[in-house]
Amino acid sequence: MGVCKELLSQTRSLRKDKKQIVIVFACRTFDLENDPEIKKLFAENSEKVVVKVPVAAFSDEQLKDVIGPDAFVPLNSHQKRVLSCPHNLAIWLEIKKEEGAPSFRTATELMRRFWKNRRQHLHNARISNTQSNAFLEALINYMERQGKISAPATIVEKTPDVLDAFISFGILQRSAKHNINFCHQRYLDHL
Template sequence: EETTRIIDAIDNGQDVVVHGAAGNGKSGVLYELAEHLRQKNVPFLPIRLDRRVPGNTAKQFGQDLGLPDSPAHCLVGLAEGRKSVLILDQLDAIRWTASHSSTAMCVCKELLRQTRSFRKDKKQIVIVFACRTFDLENDPDIKNLFAENSENVVVKVPVAAFSDEQLKDVIGPDAFVPLNGHQKRVLSCPHNLAIWLEIKKE
């Protein structure tokens, strides 16, 4: 459902921030999004910010990635008029992994400005961020990045833990029925559920 909401926002030319608690499957949703974009032949560039920390400027960030220019500029050039999507995962990791997190956040702001500027010039590019809900609601730099006004609205897509029905669909009714309330809460986190399913196989 979350992936569908993101795709709808992209089709409407809207930037997106995917958020949720740790382990709730934000990166899994982005992977599903990437598979959809690949099948539809939509150019996209996914970057994990905990592994590729932005520095200096958007252009320098692109060059650090092996690109000739800013990731946004390169995507627009590659797309040649088609829709394109820049995906930035692990936004909240910037302040934990970067010694100059303010500089890294400035690069993210620059990428967002570039994306919006391209859209004003009728280029079909959007940017999709992912971060933890806690940081989205409490980190001043991240809150400022997504500050909204009449022109710039970022669609916020929460990724919640699985409902009981979703959990039952995954593990089957025979495994679901014996679980107590605490066990269901633990397994409703996709990360925990994946570990439990691997253990169960063995």
């Protein structure tokens, strides 16, 4: 949120200098409607034009264009519906790039395949399952106890190599104020 607020501040400054600039802020509909910080962000900037552009599920034709007819044809209707969600499709494409088209029946199974893939990356980077599990446990326990989706980096400061690996493999990201959070809320939700 700190980064978003700073972008808005810089945009205001540029607009005062007559620069034409637009910000695209993307989030889940659920967060847009329920997150108090996001609501406040838009309330504070109500003088600006805000256009909401919903991102709908991909149609079968769009999905076929993205994954190709060879991968599309064997999918059943439920699998196509799962992959019509942009985040699920991104996960599927990431796994496909490395392992070939992953088989799955549900979105949960696809997420499990993602985590298996990420754990393999961590293992290849010499981060053991024991280290990964202890790291995630400390992080998730803090987030659960505090009811937050981010945690101070100090929670895992004793294992900077593990933190760096989780960041480099697109699982975690550093945010403002020396906090860390999952790159996508669904990673935390799944765990």
